Amino acid sequence: MAKKLGIFVSSDQHLDKIINICKAAKKKDIEVSIFFTHVGTLLTQDPRFKELDGLAQMSLCNVGFESHGLKPPVPGIDEKDYATQARHGVLIEECDRYLSM
16 A cells, blocks of 8 residues: 555645655655645746645645635645545545644
8 A cells, every 4th residue: 555645734834844755755655645725826927836746636625715715726735635625535435644734
């Protein structure tokens, strides 16, 4: 069974740490899933956000995203990945380890 790390992001801080965690996980063949919510969705507007594309399966809370006046597209976020908090629940269930940032 493959190892899987879940990251819950509700802050607009620490993008560098998130990128570095994902790079380290990839080197160790650990799959990463990230769910962005609340002000964490603002990280999608940082030019460095695109560095996460290919390092993690990402989704975001569509309500939080839209509440900040943000609009798709976002690099690395597919149309199906604009989701509800139910996706966050699935992430928790599927992961061996879980971080909240």
